[in-house]
Amino acid sequence: MRQGTARTPRRSRGGRRGRRSPLATLALIAVGLFVTGGAYAGFTATSSASADSSLTNAQNIAHGKRLFQANCATCHGLALQGSASGPALIGVGAAAFDFQVRTGRMPLEQDAPQAQKHPVSFTATQVRDIVAYGASVSPGPGLPDPKYLKGDGNATLGARLFRTNCAMCHNVAGAGGALTEGKYAPSLKDSSPATIYEAMLTGPQSMPVFNDNNLTPQEKADIITSLKYNAAASQVAGFDLGSIGPVTEGLFLWIFGLGSIIAFTVWLTAKSN
Ligand code: HEC
Ligand code: HEC
Numbered sequence: 001m002r003q004g005t006a007r008t009p010r011r012s013r014g015g016r017r018g019r020r021s022p023l024a025t026l027a028l029i030a031v032g033l034f035v036t037g038g039a040y041a042g043f044t045a046t047s048s049a050s051a052d053s054s055l056t057n058a059q060n061i062a063h064g065k066r067l068f069q070a071n072c073a074t075c076h077g078l079a080l081q082g083s084a085s086g087p088a089l090i091g092v093g094a095a096a097f098d099f100q101v102r103t104g105r106m107p108l109e110q111d112a113p114q115a116q117k118h119p120v121s122f123t124a125t126q127v128r129d130i131v132a133y134g135a136s137v138s139p140g141p142g143l144p145d146p147k148y149l150k151g152d153g154n155a156t157l158g159a160r161l162f163r164t165n166c167a168m169c170h171n172v173a174g175a176g177g178a179l180t181e182g183k184y185a186p187s188l189k190d191s192s193p194a195t196i197y198e199a200m201l202t203g204p205q206s207m208p209v210f211n212d213n214n215l216t217p218q219e220k221a222d223i224i225t226s227l228k229y230n231a232a233a234s235q236v237a238g239f240d241l242g243s244i245g246p247v248t249e250g251l252f253l254w255i256f257g258l259g260s261i262i263a264f265t266v267w268l269t270a271k272s273n
Contacts, residue, residue: 055132067133080137094131101131113181113182131143141201143194144198150193155229158226169207175189191227
């Protein structure tokens with residue numbers, strides 16, 4: 001009897017505790033899932049909406065169209081058909097519009113072997129509107145996914161890919177180099193991740209296109225990582241002489257090495273006279 005009364009409360013207490021905890025855990029999990037799921041859905045909805053809406057918004061496209069007609073159509077044509085002064089832009093895609101305008105290559109200023117970079121002629125909003133117009137009338141490679149532009153890829157792999165695919169024009173250190181007919185591959189030291197990605201995607205001018213079959217998006221991210229790593233790395237010792245390799249080093253020896261020998265012989269003969 002005493003045992004029973006003693007046991008009953010203990011059992012009921014234990015039972016209550018047992019009943020409460022799984023329910024509380026379940027409720028907690030449900031609330032947790034609901035909150036994180038809801039927040040995630042809300043966040044992705046807003047971020048994709050804000051990314052897409054500026055490129056698909058009719059007002060932005062209309063504004064971009066006006067900017068294109070005023071600044072670009074003389075060379076590229078009102079229907080992107082091209083003219084004697086500029087190529088057709090049909091199918092070049094948003095990536096090419098963004099690359100050309102954001103780096104200050106377009107609108108083209110003067111006739112030269114290749115488009116010269118000049119201070120960007122538009123505000124960031126205007127550039128985006130021109131890109132929105134480009135995306136609406138010229139289907140092609142789109143803007144890169146920001147997740148490949150973070151510079152958190154594999155720098156070693158990226159450096160190897162850069163040496164096999166890019167170094168013959170841009171030099172191993174990305175310092176740039178001369179090409180034929182007055183053209184040149186620019187230095188990549190100050191190129192932003194988006195610029196590097198879009199250059200590979202669109203192949204400006206005499207640069208080849210590296211589509212996603214040549215170099216996967218992850219490989220492009222690795223190349224960006226390696227270039228950003230190089231740009232941030234400090235020079236270990238001595239002068240880098242422009243990082244363009246044996247040419248400047250040889251020139252340095254020719255001018256200063258041979259120069260000092262000549263100066264020495266001149267000094268010797270001057271003394272003997
Ligand atoms: C004076 C003439 C001229 C004007 C103005 C001009 N462009 Fe160009 N554009 C060119 C020429 C020429 C090329 C090819 C240059 C080259 O490849 O180096 C070119 C190339 C391009 C390309 C690259 C095409 C491709 O195949 O990848 C894009 C995109 C472009 N222009 C967009 C624009 C936009 C947008 C504007 C206005 C903001 C503009 N251009 C203004 C002459 C012009
Ligand atoms: C055949 C030579 C050639 C090869 C190979 C080449 N490029 Fe280029 N690249 C060029 C030329 C030429 C330009 C300039 C085009 C212009 O100004 O219109 C350029 C421009 C660029 C730019 C734009 C720089 C800026 O800040 O404006 C980037 C970035 C770039 N290249 C990256 C690469 C990468 C990465 C690779 C390898 C995956 C590569 N290139 C391979 C010739 C080359």
